[in-house]
Amino acid sequence: xxxxxxxxxxxxxxxxxxxxxxxxxxxxxxxxxxxxxxxxxxxxxxxxxxxxxxxxxxxxxxxxxxxxxxxxxxxxxxxxxxxxxxxxxxxxxxxxxxxxxxxxxxxxxxxxxxxxxxxxxxxxxxxxxxxxxxxxxxxxxxxxxxxxxxxxxxxxxxxxxxxxxxxxxxxxxxxxxxxxxxxxxxxxxxxxxxxxxxxxxxxxxxxxxxxxxxxxxxxxxxxxxxxxxxxxxxxxxxxxxxxxxxxxxxxxxxxxxxxxxxxxxxxxxxxxxxxxxxxxxxxxxxxxxxxxxxxxxxxxxxxxxxxxxxxxxxxxxxxxxxxxxxxxxxxxxxxxxxxxxxxxxxxxxxxxxxxxxxxxxxxxxxxxxxxxxxxxxxxxxxxxxxxxxxxxxxxxxxxxxxxxxxxxxxxxxxxxxxxxxxxxxxxxxxxxxxxxxxxxxxxxxxxxxxxxxxxxxxxxxxxxxxxxxxxxxxxxxxxxxxxxxxxxxxxxxxxxxxxxxxxxxxxxxxxxxxxxxxxxxxxxxxxxxxxxxxxxxxxxxxxxxxxxxxxxxxxxxxxxxxxxxxxxxxxxxxxxxxxxxxxxxxxxxxxxxxxxxxxxxxxxxxxxxxxxxxxxxxxxxxxxxxxxxxxxxxxxxxxxxxxxxxxxxxxxxxxxxxxxxxxxxxxxxxxxxxxxxxxxxxxxxxxxx
Numbered sequence: 001x002x003x004x005x006x007x008x009x010x011x012x013x014x015x016x017x018x019x020x021x022x023x024x025x026x027x028x029x030x031x032x033x034x035x036x037x038x039x040x041x042x043x044x045x046x047x048x049x050x051x052x053x054x055x056x057x058x059x060x061x062x063x064x065x066x067x068x069x070x071x072x073x074x075x076x077x078x079x080x081x082x083x084x085x086x087x088x089x090x091x092x093x094x095x096x097x098x099x100x101x102x103x104x105x106x107x108x109x110x111x112x113x114x115x116x117x118x119x120x121x122x123x124x125x126x127x128x129x130x131x132x133x134x135x136x137x138x139x140x141x142x143x144x145x146x147x148x149x150x151x152x153x154x155x156x157x158x159x160x161x162x163x164x165x166x167x168x169x170x171x172x173x174x175x176x177x178x179x180x181x182x183x184x185x186x187x188x189x190x191x192x193x194x195x196x197x198x199x200x201x202x203x204x205x206x207x208x209x210x211x212x213x214x215x216x217x218x219x220x221x222x223x224x225x226x227x228x229x230x231x232x233x234x235x236x237x238x239x240x241x242x243x244x245x246x247x248x249x250x251x252x253x254x255x256x257x258x259x260x261x262x263x264x265x266x267x268x269x270x271x272x273x274x275x276x277x278x279x280x281x282x283x284x285x286x287x288x289x290x291x292x293x294x295x296x297x298x299x300x301x302x303x304x305x306x307x308x309x310x311x312x313x314x315x316x317x318x319x320x321x322x323x324x325x326x327x328x329x330x331x332x333x334x335x336x337x338x339x340x341x342x343x344x345x346x347x348x349x350x351x352x353x354x355x356x357x358x359x360x361x362x363x364x365x366x367x368x369x370x371x372x373x374x375x376x377x378x379x380x381x382x383x384x385x386x387x388x389x390x391x392x393x394x395x396x397x398x399x400x401x402x403x404x405x406x407x408x409x410x411x412x413x414x415x416x417x418x419x420x421x422x423x424x425x426x427x428x429x430x431x432x433x434x435x436x437x438x439x440x441x442x443x444x445x446x447x448x449x450x451x452x453x454x455x456x457x458x459x460x461x462x463x464x465x466x467x468x469x470x471x472x473x474x475x476x477x478x479x480x481x482x483x484x485x486x487x488x489x490x491x492x493x494x495x496x497x498x499x500x501x502x503x504x505x506x507x508x509x510x511x512x513x514x515x516x517x518x519x520x521x522x523x524x525x526x527x528x529x530x531x532x533x534x535x536x537x538x539x540x541x542x543x544x545x546x547x548x549x550x551x552x553x554x555x556x557x558x559x560x561x562x563x564x565x566x567x568x569x570x571x572x573x574x575x576x577x578x579x580x581x582x583x584x585x586x587x588x589x590x591x592x593x594x595x596x597x598x599x600x601x602x603x604x605x606x607x608x609x610x611x612x613x614x615x616x617x618x619x620x621x622x623x624x625x626x627x628x629x630x631x632x633x634x635x636x637x638x639x640x641x642x643x644x645x646x647x648x649x650x651x652x653x654x655x656x657x658x659x660x661x662x663x664x665x666x667x668x669x670x671x672x673x674x675x676x677x678x679x680x681x682x683x684x685x686x687x688x689x
Contacts, residue, residue: 004108006093006342008275011131013667014430016191022218024191024625027112032278045394047073049074049081049083050074050081052083053074053078053081053082053083054081054082054083054084054105054107054109054111055079055081055109055110055111056079056080056081056082056103056105056110056111056112056113056478056513057080057110057111057112058077058080058089058113058114058115059112059113059114059115060091060093060115060116060117061114061115061116061117061514062093062096062117064093064094065091065092065099065115066091066092066093067089067090067091067115068089068090068091068174069082069087069088069089069090070087070088070089070327070466071083071085071087073087080450082105083084083105084105084106084107085104085105086102086103086104086105087102087104087105088100088101089101089102089103089113089115090115090400091115091117092156093117094117094178094572094668095119095120095177095178095179095180096117096119096120096178097117097118097119097120098117098409099115099116099117099118101115101390102365104282106372106397117425119154119177119178119421120177120179121150121151121153121175121179122149122153122154122175122176122177122178122179122180122181122182123148123149123150123152123179123180123181123182123292124148124149124152124159124173124175124181124182124184125147125148125149125181125182125183125184125185125348126145126146126147126148126149126161126183126185126186127146127183127184127185127186128145128146128185128186128187128188129187130163130166130186130188131146131572132144132163133145133146133161133162133163133186133188133521134161134162135149135159135161136159136160136162136488137149137152137157137159137417138157138158139158139159139160141321141664141678143654145161145186148181148268151178152177153175154175154176154177154178155172155174155175155177156172156173156174156175157172157174157175158170158171158172159171159172159173160188161188163188163689164209165190165191165192165193165221165223166189166190166546167188167189167190167224167225167247168188168190169186169188169189171184172242188250189247190247191223191225192221192222192224192245192247193221193222193224193225193245193247193248193249193250193251194219194220194221194222194245194249194250194251195219195222195243195245195249195250195251195252195253195564196217196218196219196250196252196253197216197217197218197219197220197222197229197231197253197256198216198217198253198255198256199216199231199233199239199255199256199257199258200215200231200256200257200258200324201233201236201258202215202216202217203215203216203233204231204232204233204239204258205231205232205233205255206218206220206229206230206231207228207229207231207232208220208221208222208227208228208229208605209223209227209228209229209230210230216231216256218468219250219623221246222243222245223244223246223542224245224246224247225244226242226243226244227242227243227244227654228241228242229241229243231241231256231258234259234319235260235261235318235319236258236259236260236261236318237258237259237260237261239256239258239259251475259312260293260294260295260318261294261318261319262292262293262294262316262318262319262507263291263292263293263294263316263317263318263319263321263322263402264289264290264292264316264320264321264322265289265290265292265298265300265314265316265321265324266287266288266289266290266321266322266323266324267286267288267289267290267300267302267324267326268286268287268289268323268325268326269286269287269302269304269325269326269327269328270325270326270327271304271307271328272286272488273285273304274283274284274286274302274303274304274307274328274581275302275303275304276288276290276300276301276302277299277300277301277303278290278292278298278299278300278546279298279299280299280301286302286326289321292316293316294315294316294317294318295315295316295317296315296316297310297313297314297315298313298314298315298316298628299312299313300312300313300314300324301327302328304328305363305364305365305366306330306331306363306364306365307328307329307330307331307363308328308330308331308537309331310326310328310329312324312326317402318445319486322418324418325658331363331364331365331387332361332364332385332387333361333362333363333364333385333386333387333388333389333390333391333484334359334360334361334362334385334391335359335360335362335369335383335385335390335392335393336357336358336359336390336391336392336393337358337359337360337369337392337393337395338357338392338393338394338395339355339356339357339358339371339395340394340395340396340397341376341397342355342356342357343355343356343373344356344371344372344373344376344395344397345371345372345373346358346360346369346370346371347368347369347370347371347372348360348367348368348369348370349367349368350368350370350634359390360549362383362384362385363385364384364385364386364387365384366382366383366384367382367383367384367385368380368381368382369381369382369383371395371397371399373397373398375400376397376398376399376400376403377397377398377399377400377403379397380568381397387626388535388576397483403428408422408423408454408682409422411459412456413507414458414532414678415505415508415509416462416466416469416505417466418458418459418460418462418463418466418678419458419459419460420456420457420458420459420678420679421456421457421459421606421607422455422456422604422682423449423454423455423456423457423543423605424540425451425452425454425542426451426452427450427451427542428448428449428450428451428544428631429449429450429541429542429545429546429550430446430447430448430449431446431447431448431449431537431538431541431553431635431662432444432446432447432626432662433446433554433660433662434446437554437660437662438562438656439562439655439656439657439660440657440660440662441657441663441664442624443581443622443624443664443665443666444662444663445624445625445626445636446626446627446628447625447626447627447632448567448629448630448631448632449538449627449631449635450543450631450632450633450634451538451539451631451633452633452634453634453681453682454568454681454682455535455539455679455680455681455682456679456680456681456682457539457540457543457607457679458607458678458679459598459602459606459608460488460597460598460607460608460614460670460675461489461490461497461597461609461613461614461675461676461677462486462489462498462501462597462675462676462677462678463486463487463488463489463490463596463597464484464486464487464489464490465486465487466490467490467493467501470501470504471501473490473492473493473497473539474492475488475490475492475493475672475673476491476492477594478579478672479579481579481592481593482593483593483672485596486654487596487597488593488595488597489594489597489609489613489614489675490675490676491594491614491670491671491672491673491674491675492670492672492674493617493674493675493676494642494668494669494670495617495644495667495668496521496522496668497619497670498534499515499522499533499534499619500515500522500678502514502515502531502532502533502534502602502678503515503517503531503532504508505531505532505678506529506531506532509531509532511529511530511531511532511680512526512528512529512530512531512682513526513529513531514526514529514531514532514533515533525619525636527636527651529681530680530681530682530683531680532679532680533619533678533679533680534617534618534619534676534678535618535619535678536619536620536634536635536636536637536678536679537618537619537620537635537637537645537647537664538634538635539618539679540610540616540618540647540663541647541661543603543605543607543610544556544607544610544611544647544648544661545661545662547604547678548583548604552661554660554661554663555611555659555660555661556568556569556603556610556611556612556659556661562656562659563584563585563586563587563656563659564584564587564659567587567588567589567600568600568601568611568612569589569600569609569611569612569649570589570591570594570595570599570600570609570612570613570650571584571587571589571612571649571650571651571652571653571654572584572651572652572653572654573587573588573589573590573591573592573654574586574587574588575588575589575590575591575592576592576593576651576652578592579592580652582655583654584654584655584679587654590650593651594613594614594650594651594673595609595613595651597609600613601610610648611648611649611659611661612648612649612650612651612653612659613650613651613675614648614650614651614674614675615646615648615650615653615665615671615673615674615675616646616647616648616674616675616677617644617645617646617674617675617676618644618645618646618647619636619637619644620636620637620638620644620645621637621638621639621640621641621642621643621644621645621665622636622638622641622643622644622645623637623638623641642668643666643667644666644667644668645664645665645666645670646664646665646666646667646674647663647664647665648661649663650673650674651673652672652673653673
């Protein structure tokens, strides 16, 4: 047979009757012969279907499920013969949700298909002598019973029944499901006993678990699991307590003495924020509402800085609000201000008080006084007027530039303790010397330069001790005369060593290094840096040769004559005649080699040994080109070179040429009479006003 359960079938009714065909068209053979031919063809079709169809075995849960398949199918036992393609399968069974599923029949000879139907939920019919019982299933509130709870999933469930005044009941119930309804009868046990309540005064409204019960004295139910008691009486504070009584018993509660209700004291002040004391205890600041016991007199004090303290007496009535409003009287003092510049603006606590000198009347409390004017650095300070007294203040604003320099110390100390002095030259002068100056050398070509950028310059040369804090070093000796004593200037150092020492100082102080390093060697300069460095030749020359009137000096002494008459600095003197080929006649400074740093008197700029003791490395590469045009401001020297400039005389020099303040040498390596002093800019460019 073809098909099952509404599937397609082959029968004689699927063909047109032969007599009708014959009536429509006359055939060349008899109807009997035609019928035999058609039956043979049908059998051939069926045999072909059986050959090319694929077997599909359906496994259903439950096994009793009925299956309906769309399209042509042939059923033999549990097997269905289906042609390849997609089919819609429907399965149904009593107590289960119907299932519709698409399957694809492939070329595989046999396929197994599992069809699992989901059971319908069940219902629970609950009966009880009580009403309005709350039901929770698996901790989820579902409904109230008696009644039927529908749609409970099949399986074990924790079900709890609860009702006020009764002990809760928990049960584990296995729900069968499949659309069936199960029955359950519920009986809850009473959870209350009785308690007698009385109060003073009597007649208080009594509530149990927020439910009104009556007025005291009375007897009422109280739960064994605990009930909330509340008593209310006009003019008295509400009384609350948790009470419990064992179920089925009766108890007497002790007499409840109720407390008279507080009154409310509402305190406000002008201005607000006054401190409040009541009977000398602090109670906050105004405005505020304070609950206080009635029928008692209180001493209320209000205090606000800058105002006169106010005290008042007050008493309250139960459950009533008493308002206390106080206007505080200011406690006044005066401050006479003298202001410069005269049109500077005055602010008191950020409130405008006008411009120029004036006398201000202020409350006797701390105030922030600010004086400001565009282009000047504002000044702020705290003033506290004294009642009955006038205070005088003189305030002078500094311009932004003056304020900037006031914040920069005139003298600073490096990490090794050497002092550096601040200089702000703003001055042009001539580097080098005129051709006709006696002793002039060819490398002293005149150059017109100027200095604008402020800088610090070491007051003394760097000593051996200071240098050795960076690295071990020996300044050596000559003819048994040591150059290596702690306070002697470091010598026998190359320009590169001096520059690297400056970078080390910058690192110690957290300043950006001035010298750029590549492969351990100096490759350039960072002129934006305000780290430690060697002075430029222009800075060194200005500090050594330009006097306080702006004129250039030939020698470090006033006469301008050679040789020096008085001992001024450490030069090649008679004490060194045993090992120097040239010494100054009739000059003895008593130091055959270098003296301690800071020996002899400083020059007119407060700098020591600028003209002697040791010659000094400066930052510039060496050149001899003149410049006669407009001054080169803050000259940095040539961009590159193979030697650096050395300035100043030393303990080994003493000729007219060498003692002139324009004298210059060049070198790279260390020399026994060459040391250095340090410098640095005040700030990076653009910081200075």
